[in-house]
Amino acid sequence: MKLNIAVLPGDGIGPEVTAQAVKVLKAIAIEFNHVFIFHEALVGASAMVKTGDPLPEETIAICENADAILFGAIGNTAYDIDPNAKVRPEQGLLRLRKSLDLYANIRPVIAYEDLLTKSSLKKSQIKDTNIVIYRELTGGIYFGEKKLSEDGNNASDICEYSRFEIERIAHLAFKAAQTRKGKLTLVDKANVLESSRLWRRVVQEIAPKYPDVELNYQFIDNAAMELIINPRQFDVILTENMFGDILSEEASVIVGSIGLLASASLGDKHAMFEPIHGAYTKAANKGIANPIASILSAAMLLEHFGLDDEADLVREGVDKSLKLHITTPDLNTKYDHVTTTKVGDFIEDFINNPDETNLN
Ligand code: IPM
Numbered sequence: 001m002k003l004n005i006a007v008l009p010g011d012g013i014g015p016e017v018t019a020q021a022v023k024v025l026k027a028i029a030i031e032f033n034h035v036f037i038f039h040e041a042l043v044g045a046s047a048m049v050k051t052g053d054p055l056p057e058e059t060i061a062i063c064e065n066a067d068a069i070l071f072g073a074i075g076n077t078a079y080d081i082d083p084n085a086k087v088r089p090e091q092g093l094l095r096l097r098k099s100l101d102l103y104a105n106i107r108p109v110i111a112y113e114d115l116l117t118k119s120s121l122k123k124s125q126i127k128d129t130n131i132v133i134y135r136e137l138t139g140g141i142y143f144g145e146k147k148l149s150e151d152g153n154n155a156s157d158i159c160e161y162s163r164f165e166i167e168r169i170a171h172l173a174f175k176a177a178q179t180r181k182g183k184l185t186l187v188d189k190a191n192v193l194e195s196s197r198l199w200r201r202v203v204q205e206i207a208p209k210y211p212d213v214e215l216n217y218q219f220i221d222n223a224a225m226e227l228i229i230n231p232r233q234f235d236v237i238l239t240e241n242m243f244g245d246i247l248s249e250e251a252s253v254i255v256g257s258i259g260l261l262a263s264a265s266l267g268d269k270h271a272m273f274e275p276i277h278g279a280y281t282k283a284a285n286k287g288i289a290n291p292i293a294s295i296l297s298a299a300m301l302l303e304h305f306g307l308d309d310e311a312d313l314v315r316e317g318v319d320k321s322l323k324l325h326i327t328t329p330d331l332n333t334k335y336d337h338v339t340t341t342k343v344g345d346f347i348e349d350f351i352n353n354p355d356e357t358n359l360n
Pocket of ligand 1: 278
């Protein structure tokens with residue numbers, strides 16, 4: 001298969017982790033006789049430094065013409081502490097999601113047997129957790145009208161959803177539940193928010209089309225607690241943009257490190273694959289960033305194109321690296337100097353030679 005892949009490393013640890021995912025994709029291309037062509041483009045703070053724009057026109061064009069996009073990370077602490085910044089790196093990612101209509105963000109949360117002790121939660125509580133979060137990605141409070149009064153003393157962000165926006169991701173979530181344990185939990189705040197009540201109405205109307213899926217509901221505050229107390233109760237979680245952002249980051253505690261969580265952001269025409277973590281600026285260029293989330297995002301990319309054997313091989317490589325403790329310090333590796341690159345090298349070697357790879 002021939003694939004044109006736009007690569008947007010972005011900021012902070014983005015370039016380091018993305019380089020490992022590209023390395024892994026190159027190894028897969030060789031092993032399975034595919035042609036993957038990579039087109040690198042600027043985004044975020046690094047794009048602002050060079051062009052003044054966190055999402056230059058050229059980057060949009062490269063992404064629009066690509067079969068898939070591999071995204072690194074975005075953000076820079078310098079902007080985080082300045083509430084007056086007019087342009088922010090994050091706008092690059094948000095505009096990209098919106099302009100490519102990447103409305104469904106799919107975030108798997110799987111507790112690895114070999115990492116159960118790395119979580120701050122009890123092993124018995126998190127064992128066998130296997131959740132996928134369907135986060136709506138192009139609507140809600142992120143994209144509603146934003147206002148700041150002239151005197152600077154009042155501000156608002158509107159949370160708005162249309163039936164159409166809810167329906168299209170709800171169908172995807174129901175379909176996903178059908179291929180899994182058949183359970184869908186809609187997470188909202190329908191006891192307070194009108195937009196959440198629309199979510200409930202629309203999801204309830206769709207539900208009869210999926211009689212084999214058991215639908216239930218949780219309020220976001222309760223779900224935040226249940227996710228920690230009893231994560232095994234969840235199969236597919238469907239939720240709006242901001243709740244999904246918060247809940248998925250919370251879910252990373254179950255897995256042991258946010259450096260492990262991958263995601264796919266899908267629209268009807270475009271597909272982007274991105275770790276859920278941010279730019280982690282203070283860890284940049286130290287070789288300590290965990291590349292697994294990026295590598296697993298590459299596995300999701302492969303799967304998106306039906307390359308299941310290829311995706312499985314990448315995941316096996318990841319599993320083996322975790323089993324052998326070839327992991328970065330976020331997982332308290334028993335080896336001292338397993339760097340970002342070393343993890344990538346190990347998984348690359350595994351793909352080249354699955355039976356013989358060990359730490360060298
Ligand atoms: C994520 C990130 C982004 C979001 C930021 C960087 C805009 O936190 O992908 O989860 O809030 O969606």
